[in-house]
Structures are given as C-alpha cells and as structure tokens.
Amino acid sequence: MSAQRRVAVVGGATTKFGVRSCTWSELVQEAGRALFAAVPALRAEEVDSLFVGAAQPERFAFQSHVAPLAAELLGVTPTRVLQRTELACASGQSAIRSAYAAIACGLSDVAVALGVEKMNLPSMAEAYTSMACVMDRAWDGSHGATAPPFFAMVAQRHMLEHGTTEEQLAAVSEKNHRFANSNPDAQFYDKVFSREKLLRLPIIAPPLRLGDSSSMTDGAAAVLLVAEEFVQRYSGTPAWIRGSGQHSSWHNLANSGSLTDWPGLRIAGKEALRSAGITAHDLDLAEVHDCFSISEIIEYEALGFCPPGQGGAYALDGRSSLGGEVVVNPRGGLLGCGHPLGATGIAQTVEVYRQFAQQVPRARQVPDANWALVHNLSGSANVHSLLVYERGG
Amino acid sequence: MTDGSLLAEAPNKSRPVGRRPAPEPVAPPTAEPEKASRPSERRPVVPTVLDFFPLQEARSTEVHSFFDNLKVGRFTTTRCRKDGQLLWPPRTMCPNCHDAELEWVDLPMRGRIYAFSAVLAGAPLGMESDVPFNVGLVDLDGVPLRLFGRIQGAPWTSLRIGQPVRVVPVPLEDGRVFYRFQVEDAPSPLPPG
Numbered sequence: 001m002s003a004q005r006r007v008a009v010v011g012g013a014t015t016k017f018g019v020r021s022c023t024w025s026e027l028v029q030e031a032g033r034a035l036f037a038a039v040p041a042l043r044a045e046e047v048d049s050l051f052v053g054a055a056q057p058e059r060f061a062f063q064s065h066v067a068p069l070a071a072e073l074l075g076v077t078p079t080r081v082l083q084r085t086e087l088a089c090a091s092g093q094s095a096i097r098s099a100y101a102a103i104a105c106g107l108s109d110v111a112v113a114l115g116v117e118k119m120n121l122p123s124m125a126e127a128y129t130s131m132a133c134v135m136d137r138a139w140d141g142s143h144g145a146t147a148p149p150f151f152a153m154v155a156q157r158h159m160l161e162h163g164t165t166e167e168q169l170a171a172v173s174e175k176n177h178r179f180a181n182s183n184p185d186a187q188f189y190d191k192v193f194s195r196e197k198l199l200r201l202p203i204i205a206p207p208l209r210l211g212d213s214s215s216m217t218d219g220a221a222a223v224l225l226v227a228e229e230f231v232q233r234y235s236g237t238p239a240w241i242r243g244s245g246q247h248s249s250w251h252n253l254a255n256s257g258s259l260t261d262w263p264g265l266r267i268a269g270k271e272a273l274r275s276a277g278i279t280a281h282d283l284d285l286a287e288v289h290d291c292f293s294i295s296e297i298i299e300y301e302a303l304g305f306c307p308p309g310q311g312g313a314y315a316l317d318g319r320s321s322l323g324g325e326v327v328v329n330p331r332g333g334l335l336g337c338g339h340p341l342g343a344t345g346i347a348q349t350v351e352v353y354r355q356f357a358q359q360v361p362r363a364r365q366v367p368d369a370n371w372a373l374v375h376n377l378s379g380s381a382n383v384h385s386l387l388v389y390e391r392g393g
Numbered sequence: 394m395t396d397g398s399l400l401a402e403a404p405n406k407s408r409p410v411g412r413r414p415a416p417e418p419v420a421p422p423t424a425e426p427e428k429a430s431r432p433s434e435r436r437p438v439v440p441t442v443l444d445f446f447p448l449q450e451a452r453s454t455e456v457h458s459f460f461d462n463l464k465v466g467r468f469t470t471t472r473c474r475k476d477g478q479l480l481w482p483p484r485t486m487c488p489n490c491h492d493a494e495l496e497w498v499d500l501p502m503r504g505r506i507y508a509f510s511a512v513l514a515g516a517p518l519g520m521e522s523d524v525p526f527n528v529g530l531v532d533l534d535g536v537p538l539r540l541f542g543r544i545q546g547a548p549w550t551s552l553r554i555g556q557p558v559r560v561v562p563v564p565l566e567d568g569r570v571f572y573r574f575q576v577e578d579a580p581s582p583l584p585p586g
Contacts, residue, residue, distance in 0.1 A: 129443065129517035139482045142445035142571060143543045144512050144520050149528045152510035160554065205510045206549055253530065253541035254481045259508060 004104040005227045008238035008392060009096075011039035012223035012350035017338040018187040020218035024061035024118040025073055031114055031220035031343075032074040039224050041234050044074070049081040049108040053095035053115035055088050055341035059130035060118050070114060080108045088134045089291060090376035090385045091115060092221070092345030097385065099225045100241050109227050115347070116220035117340035127216055134379050136252040145253065147291060148213055150380045152205035155294040157259040159207065161309070164297065166207065168312030170198040172293040173211045175321050176329050180336025182363035185347075187217050187338030212293040217338025221346035223353070236393045237357040239349075239372070243276025243388030245269060250382050265302035265377070265384040272373065276388035280304040283326045284369040285355055287348035289377045290333040296320075299375060300328070322366070330355065330364040345385075348374045356391040443518060449569050456483035458497055463570050468502050468560045470538075471495040481538055502560040504533040504540075504574070511549035525549065531558055531574050546576040 013034030015027055022030070036042055052067045063069065067084045071077065081102045085094035092115030102108040121127045132141040135150075158164045177193040180186035198211035224234060231238045245268035250256060257263075273279060280303055288303070290296035297311035305326060306314040314320060320328035331337060331351035334344060352372040354360050372389045449460035459482075462469040471480045473487035474494040486493050509529030516524045527544040529552070544558060558574040565571060 123518075125516065125518045125521055128515050129519075132445065132517045136482070137445060138447040140541050141517075142447070143541060143573075144516060144523070144526060144528055145541060146512070146515065146517065148515060149510040149512055153508035153528075153530060156510065156554075157508050202513075204514050205512060208510075252482060254539055256530070256539070259530075 005106060006240060007100050007103045007225055007227060008231050008235075008240045009223050009349055009353050009389070010226055010231055010235035010238050011035070011042070012221065012346065012353050013038040014185050014221035014343065014347045014350050015219050016185050017217050017219035017340060017343070017347070019120045020118075022118075022218070024057060024063060024116060025069065027116050027118060027218060027220040028070050028073045028114065031116065031222045035112065035114075035222040035224065039234055042224060044076045046110045047074075047076040047112050048079050049099065049102055049111035050074070050076055050078045051081070051095035051098045051102075051111065051113045052084045053086075053092035053113065053342040053346060054084055055086055055091040055117055055134075056130050057116075057118075059133075060121065060127065070116075074112070074114070076112065081111070087383065087385070088378040089289065089339070089341050090345055090378040090383065091117075091342040092347070093349075093374065093376045093385045093387065094345070095342075096223065096225065096345060096349060096387065097244070097246075100244070100387070103225055103227050106227075109230055111225045112222055113225060113346060114220065114222040115340075115342040115345060117342040118218050119216040119340060120218050124216070131216075140253045145380075147380070148205035148208060150253070151213075151292040151294055152208045154259045154298070154381070155207050155212070155292070158294060158298065158312075161260055162312070163309075164294075164312040166199060166209075167195065168297065168316045169208075169212050169293040170195040171312075171315040172290065172296045173198050173335050175315065175318075176290060176296075176333035176335040177211075178336075179330050179364050180332025182361045183332045183337065185219075186332040186336050187215055187219075188332070188336050208292060208294070211335070214291045214334035214339035217340045219338060219340035219343045219347070221343045221350055223346055223349050231392070235357075237353075238392040239353045239356050239389040240392050241387055242390045243272045243274070243278070243386075245272030245275070245386045246384065248383045251379070253380060256380065256382070260298065261308065262298055262302045262381055262384070264382070265299065265375075268384045268386050269303045269375070272386040272388050276371075276390070278371055278388070280326075282371050283373050284371050285327045285330055285352070285366045286373040286375065287331060287351055288328055288333075288373070288375040289344075290329055290335050291339060291377070293335065295377065295381065296328065296333070298381075303373070303375070322364070327366045330360070330366055332364075345374065345376045348376075349387075349389075352389050356389070445517070445519070446565060446569055446571055455485050459483045460570055462497070463562045463572060466562060468500045468562075468572065469497050470500055472498045479536060479538060481540065500538065500560075501534045501536060503577075504531040504558055504560075506530075506544065506552060506554055506556045506558060506574075507532050507539055508554065509544060509549065509552050527552060529574065543573040544576065545573050552576070
C-alpha cells in the first residue's frame with residue numbers, strides 16, 4: 001500500500017432519518033445542502049468524482065441511472081469517476097470504498113460519497129418485497145426469506161449454543177436507542193426505550209421483538225473524501241482511512257454454515273485492523289452494523305472485543321457503552337437511527353468524523369477518540385465490509 | 394401477479410401486516426404479451442419483476458429438470474461429475490472446479506430442523522395472506538445440505554430444533570411448482586397437481 005496516496009474524510013452530514021414526507025431526489029438535495037454547509041470551503045467545481053450508494057432505487061423510487069441524477073441535483077459535474085455503488089445494506093460504505101480506491105490510485109483528488117434510500121412507500125408490502133430480493137430471490141426469497149426471520153434464526157441458535165438471553169438482546173437495543181436520544185437526525189431521537197419496554201414489544205419473528213430490529217427508513221448522508229495534499233483546505237480534523245477489510249462468503253442460505261460464527265467478519269476484521277497496524281484493543285469507537293440486536297452481539301465476538309459466545313454479557317455489562325472498553329454505535333446505531341440502506345454506511349462515517357472533531361453532544365462524545373472502525377454487513381451477514389479510521393490534525 | 398399463494402395452503406384469513414395496512418397490490422402494465430401459444434401453454438402473465446418464484450420451463454431456464462422432477466414427486470439437484478460436489482441450488486457450472494459436466498441426482502426427502510422462525514409481520518406482496526408462516530433451515534438426512542424453506546403443518550410455537558420434516562412439492566396457481574417442508578406428524582397437503 002506504500003505507493004498509494006493517503007485519503008481522508010474531511011467532512012460530512014446527514015439528513016434527518018425517519019419516515020419522511022419527501023422523495024428520493026429531495027433526500028439527495030437535503031444531504032447535498034447539509035454537506036456544503038458542513039464543509040464551507042467546498043466549491044462544487046472542485047468535486048471531480050461522485051459515488052452514489054443506493055441499494056434499490058429501481059424498486060423504491062422506480063429510478064435507475066441515479067448517479068447523474070444525483071450529480072445534477074448537487075450541482076456537480078464529475079470529470080473523473082461517476083458511478084453508483086450497490087451492495088444492499090453496505091451500499092453506502094461501498095461508495096466510500098470506491099472513492100477511497102479512486103483517490104488512493106490517483107484517479108480522483110476530491111470525491112463526494114453520497115448514500116440515499118427512500119424506503120417508506122404507500123404500500124409497505126411492496127417495500128418488503130424489495131427487501132426479500134436481497135436474498136437469493138428465486139430459491140430463498142420465494143419461501144419468504146427476509147432479514148427478520150433470518151436474523152431470528154441466528155438469535156435462536158446463539159441462545160441455544162451460548163445461552164444468550166432476551167434481556168441481553170434488549171441491552172443492545174436500549175444502549176443504541178439511548179445514544180440516539182442525543183442525535184436529532186436519528187429516527188427515534190425523541191423516543192425512549194427502556195429494557196422493560198423493549199421486552200414488552202411484539203414479537204415480529206420469534207425470538208426477535210420489534211425493538212430488536214432496525215427500521216425501514218428514509219434518509220441520505222454525504223461525506224467528502226480528498227487526497228492528502230488537499231486535506232488542509234477543507235478540515236483541520238481529518239479522519240484518515242488507515243485500514244480496510246472485506247469478505248464475501250456465500251449467498252444462498254444453504255451455504256450459511258454456522259449461523260452464530262461469522263468467519264467472514266473475523267477474516268475481514270482481522271485484515272482491517274492489520275492493515276491499519278492496530279489491534280481491537282486500540283479502537284476507541286466502533287460503528288458496527290446492528291441491523292438486529294443479535295448482529296451487534298456477534299460482531300463483538302467476531303471482531304475480538306470479547307470471546308465467542310460472550311457478546312450478550314458484554315452488552316449487558318456495559319462494556320460497549322461510554323465508560324466501557326470500546327464505545328459501540330454512539331450515533332445510535334441502525335436500531336436507534338433507522339437503516340436507509342444506501343445512507344447507513346455514510347452516516348456511520350459522518351459520526352466518526354464528528355467524534356474525532358468533537359462535534360457531538362457530550363451524551364455520546366467518546367473521550368480522546370483516535371481510532372474508529374466502521375463495519376457494515378449486507379444481506380444475511382454473508383458479506384462484511386470494514387474501514388478503519390485514525391484522527392488527524 | 395397471481396399473488397403467489399399456493400394451492401396447498403389456501404389463505405383462510407386476510408389481515409393487514411406490517412406497520413400499516415397493505416393495500417391491494419397494483420399490477421404494473423405487463424411487459425410483453427406471452428408469445429403465444431398453444432392453449433395448453435396459456436397461463437396467467439406474471440410481471441417477472443414482482444414474481445418470486447423461478448421461471449421453470451425449458452425456454453426460461455437450463456435447470457428446468459428440477460421442476461419437471463418436482464412435479465412427479467422427486468426432489469433433485471445437480472452434482473459435479475468431476476469432483477462429486479453436490480450443488481444447491483441446481484447449477485450449470487460447478488463453482489469448485491469450474492466444470493460444466495453436471496448430473497441430476499435425487500436428494501433425500503427427509504430432514505431435521507436446524508433453526509426456525511416465523512414471519513408474523515412484514516410479509517412481501519403475495520405472501521400477506523400466508524402470515525403467520527414458518528421458515529427454517531433443514532439438514533437433509535445423509536447429505537451435507539442444509540436448505541432454507543417454509544415449514545408447514547404446525548404453528549411456530551410447537552416447532553422444535555431437531556424435529557423431523559419432509560420435502561413436499563406444492564403446486565402454484567399458474568401451473569408451476571415449488572417445495573416446502575412438512576412436519577412429519579401432520580397429514581400431507583394436497584398432492585401435486
């Protein structure tokens with residue numbers, strides 16, 4: 001990696017996440033306005049590349065060829081790389097990964113990575129249909145495979161094999177909702193979820209309850225990435241990309257293997273930390289993909305925060321909260337913020353930038369945050385994507 | 394679409410699911426009229442973009458034998474002649490040795506539940522009237538295959554890990570066929586049509 005140029009995130013912003021009374025294009029414009037406001041030095045003509053993370057605009061907004069549409073809405077005219085990235089729930093991080101690659105190799109100098117999803121439709125059954133084609137549509141989706149029943153089976157096996165409890169699942173959700181109460185952009189900013197309340201919510205896919213699941217959410221987010229020689233123009237507190245890992249293990253559910261051991265995440269996590277030259281113990285915060293409460297528990301284990309099988313206790317004991325060993329999902333997570341597929345990975349990265357720049361409310365500010373990890377899984381946790389960031393400036 | 398419901402489990406109730414009532418699906422204009430066609434080939438035109446089930450005829454897929462076999466009660470898949478790998482779902486190339494010399498083999502039609510859950514809300518179009526329905530991963534007896542599928546014949550509250558199930562073909566309304574798992578101690582659904 002020595003011949004590559006160094007790349008940093010130098011600013012970013014998100015829209016309000018939630019059930020929004022607006023269109024896909026209006027979300028893009030809202031994120032664009034927020035990005036240019038957050039990075040006052042940025043002029044549109046400096047943006048040579050645009051990467052648009054969007055999982056299913058064809059399904060949710062009946063719109064393809066979305067990268068030039070987003071460019072037009074943002075008022076930018078890319079001359080180096082213009083593309084959309086799609087990796088289901090990791091579409092946003094894919095936009096950042098692509099921008100990182102383009103800048104590192106010298107193709108791009110100044111790139112915007114924007115993620116967006118409009119998921120709430122008049123017919124939510126139509127939206128659920130779109131979610132079911134993330135799986136192997138013909139062979140698994142046709143049986144009704146969507147994320148909730150799949151992650152419910154993961155939780156069932158984790159409970160069976162490791163004794164994980166509903167209370168431990170609720171501890172994850174309670175923590176992330178608590179953090180979301182300090183994030184005005186979060187879908188559940190003004191809703192309080194105690195563990196007792198979470199344990200009373202209806203079961204949606206046994207053993208998972210409504211509060212164990214992230215939401216169908218509308219939202220967009222954008223970050224600015226630049227090559228090292230341009231960093232100072234935009235930010236005094238850059239978030240340098242230091243490490244990367246990714247692993248695609250399987251797709252059809254017949255190849256899912258053990259549901260509770262995610263070897264792809266172990267491999268990709270190890271590679272992300274190794275390439276950054278750090279260990280899991282060096283991380284101050286981690287924005288991980290808590291699409292379901294059980295996901296965050298297994299992520300603690302696969303990333304080496306705790307031994308296999310002990311993720312539930314790790315959450316319940318507060319070791320992933322402020323004052324713990326590594327603060328996980330201070331933004332509020334997907335559970336608290338909602339999960340607009342294309343926007344999530346970008347919004348997590350915005351949080352890393354703001355944490356490094358000490359721009360977040362004290363209720364979620366990680367003290368002396370120097371190293372951060374962003375993780376997204378996609379589909380049925382068959383793909384894992386990770387980036388490691390170091391605070392600069 | 395034909396709403397995707399299966400004859401074998403005719404919906405007997407309809408209620409809203411998800412966070413808001415789901416309106417009736419509106420079928421978009423169909424792309425292309427069926428080329429047509431001898432009367433025996435006529436079937437409801439399903440907009441492919443909303444149709445979960447695989448197209449099954451020889452004009453649409455090279456693994457149509459899976460569906461032909463399923464219609465006569467056989468559950469089959471492809472195996473690589475070169476390295477002996479059992480491949481699921483049926484393939485046209487072995488992803489291990491990249492050989493295309495595959496053969497059809499019968500799979501065991503019995504297995505045991507490895508994990509299960511149920512869809513109590515948030516079902517896709519065409520499946521709303523099936524709610525609640527069970528899904529699970531099933532280890533087929535004697536072969537290294539763990540398949541995902543619907544599990545019918547008992548409510549989720551009475552399913553258990555390790556429970557024996559068997560594969561049953563189920564006819565779709567439009568003449569196609571698919572499969573489900575049936576808990577062993579329950580009566581068989583309609584035979585394939």
